Amino acid sequence: MTPEATKTIAIKATGLMKWFGQGEAKTTAVKDVNLETWFGELVYIVGPSGSGKTTLLSVLSGILKPDAGTVTVEGTDIWHLSNDKLADFRLNKIGFVFQDFHLFPRLTTAENVAIPLILRRKSWGEALVEAKKYLEIVGLASRAELPPVKLSGGEQQRVAIARAIVGQPDILILDEPTASLDGDTGHAIVKFVKDNILNEKRCILIVTHDSRITGLATRILKMEDGRLTGWEKGGDQ
């Protein structure tokens, strides 16, 4: 990948390998991946289904241990951290927006957003005040007391984004953010992320195979059969 000397490296992966199964059933999901991402970037990882995008994202974010290679985030080799330190790393450095949102249907929208703060040992009172600020940022202040099931798909996506950024993570990871949304809503969500969440101190990684939103990226990494096969600058360059 082409380094940008003036920017700070957010994630650096070297020689990443990840396989599943054994013997004849062994499938290599990530093959010798090397990459660097920088703060201030909105990076897309695109490729067909089964190309290893989600596996790569999981390895980069400290969720799935690679079988070979290293991942350093802001200079820390994350896969040499203990389980608890790794959990702390995810809690403090990474914000996740899952494909299916994974919001808690029995909690209010504000309580859902407050969860990362609760895990950081904040009181419910403080966490809810903070959560409501972030709901305001994503334009859902009026929905704070509703359960997520009362919200539309796009609104739920924004709640998931608010939950991901409420802890002010350095790295934001979105897995197929448009998969459950119609074209216009999907585009609007990613544009919202780019315009409101991305800044010089944050790096955003999006896994998608939705070509309609690639125009918003800083860089697009292409993946096929577990390998990074190339990259191109996104539409904003």
Added chain:
Amino acid sequence: MRGILSLAYKLLVNDKAKFSALLVGITFAVFLMIAMTSLFAGVLNRASATVINLGASVWVMDPSVQTVANTIGMPDYVLDATRSIKGVDYAVPVYTGGALVKLTSGAYQAVNVVGLDDTSLFGRPKLIKGKIEDIYAENAFIVVKDTEFPKMGNPGVGVDFELNDHRGVIVGIANVASSGLFGVPTLYTTYERALQYIPNPRFTISYVLIAPKTPAAVAQIKKDVQAMGYLALTKDEFMDKISAFYMFQTGLGMNLLIMTIMSFVVGLSISGQTFYTFVLENLEKFGALKAIGAKSHELIGMILFQASFTALTGYGLGVGLCALVIYVAKLRMPDYAAVITWWNLGIAFVMVIIIAAVSSYVGVRKVLRVQPFDIFRG
């Protein structure tokens, strides 16, 4: 951790259907467990009613005695010999036995007669009507006003009856701590009158009641009594012996034990299954929490809290429900022999903790196995 437990609480309580099902399961199990064990405790308490009511601290009896009602007469020398034991403050005889009385209505009624030592009236009941010294009057009996009292025709002072063709007169009405097990009224009289009214074998002393000079003297008293070929037991030991008889030598204990175990199994099945379903339904959410940064011990804490909270709430409701049912049952059926003791509560508590532990174990295993990567993969 408080915030995380609060999160666990919200996730549990806000799922009203599952939470209600869990509570119903545990409440029902606790109710059954306490109902069964309290019934047994009530039976055992009543089986020892004479021991409780007479209140002597040491009882001398024939070694073959199994329950207080199943007396074996002892010769008079046992009383004299007992009085001679070093460490005995005083010793008195007592007679207990069954009899049939003919009421003024002409009906016959079985009764339990307690003959108190003529000199000391040791073990006399607390009178609510009449004077204790009237027990020395001709044909005098004191009737106990317990749940069986109406079977005597609710007699007042002065009412007479027949006992083995002897005239008996009620001279007092008394209260006692515990009613008997066999559903018959109790009459108190003097030891000599009891022997006079009720046909007896050669040996007539049912028990010798001892007051030791000091608690430390009891051990020596027991040895000396044993040397005579008889058995001396403290009040608690005698009650334990009676309990052991009903528990192990009648079907009662085993049947109630089986019912209690069944209640436990039912409670464990309902709440274990419901809690397992609850965890399964929330498995993805626990995985999401793991991905976000929750540590394994925090997730374990959440599950343990949820299981414990449900178990303790169900326990409280079960105890309350059982107490209410026993209260109402006693209003309708004064003979209902159930009593909630600390033991009942303790046994049910331990069983509820086991239910919570097993339910949590199943949940914790599931949650620890879920991988955040599975959440990513959908």
